[in-house]
Amino acid sequence: MSETAGVREVKSAARTVELLELLAARGDRPARLQELADELGVPRSSMYALLQTLITRGWVRTDTTGSLYGVGIRTLLTGTTYLDSDPRVRLVRPYLDEASQELGETIHLGRLDGPNVAYLATRESHEYLRTISRVGRRLPAHAGALGKALLAERPAGDLPEGPYAPLTPRTHTTRDALAADLAEIRARGYAIDREEAVTGIIGFGFALRYDTPAQDAISCSVPATRLTPDHEAEIVTVMRETRARIESATAPGGTVNWR
Template structure:
């Protein structure tokens, strides 16, 4: 990879100076470029990219083409019959599956996610904080309705929805970067003062609530897992607002609190 870069770019293999993010070690340019490309392809989902992606990433087309061909050969990128469209490859799936299989919290939480879903008849999620987003690690779908967008690996802004909001409410540091907050529905909190007040209420209440803030027609109840401090993982229950009554809401909160305690106890023992 580095030989190709040097032949096509005439650029040095490493950055000119260490950065705090790399702990004082110089970043390898070809490795950083590869990771950046894979992340961009993953974010595009079902929208394959073309070679002009090179301009977006600031990479010469010759280098991007060589990098894509290397990743295609190794299964990290796939292309169509014309060889002009590129998407994430099966190797990414295998690596992601390995991450989930080896994660002790995911293994510990699985039976309790099923327990909550069976008790409530609703969809239950487990997610982890990643920057200003949350990533779904496990989902137990409701038998009453199917949410095609609740797949494992889905990334959502932490400010939009109970599953995400439960985590920044536990953290004393500023989580959200400068700039505007993405609006997913008309009910999403995009005003920082309104969001801050909501997070304060979550801390006092002990769990997060959203009413169609992340998905229209869906209410959510999120609970941070406090076996670590600050919390990085959370569970939530999602329910269609059409069948959310006050009695069902009380049942959701009671069951989810009990399930949270069980997961925290199991995770602490492990």
């Protein structure tokens, strides 16, 4: 049994969390009982009992045959509460609105979550269809503007060895290539994702330095076909100003400092 900060992990709680994370990671692909039991290495009977408990409480749902399983509505309600109760998200949302209106582009707020970035808020442009920016979705930090902006706030030695998973032919897949890009980001002051996360989309990411190291970042995404040098300069100017206003509006103290 593993320990965290000297406290023994509760095995049943850990298994419940692992199950919910596994179902969430599958997205729109429901799982069968045996698949879940095999993946988590638990007896089929134990997995069935756990699933039935979570179904009763709304954390897992099943189909009419009772053979397929996915996340339940309680996961949505809990996620919504996280967003509504987070003071940083509440503070940043109005600035995302203003930047989106001024630029006519899609604006994001993301937070570092291990090796990934989770989208916490998005203001979408009407000029192109959304691709990966749904709130609650995660993207590998090495591939997008949000993640690279946050990785650049950390020591170069903290980067994992790699190789990194490619999302497009332009994704950095080696530690050396990513480290060189992060060095340029530190010198420039913001990150650029030139079709590294999504083909056809260019992003500009700006770390929010109200925490040290920064945990949150904002970004602007624009179709490559519509990005001109003048528009790029406009995006950088507006996003820099937006970052400065957000950081200035962040009052010290008065909120819970979540880990």
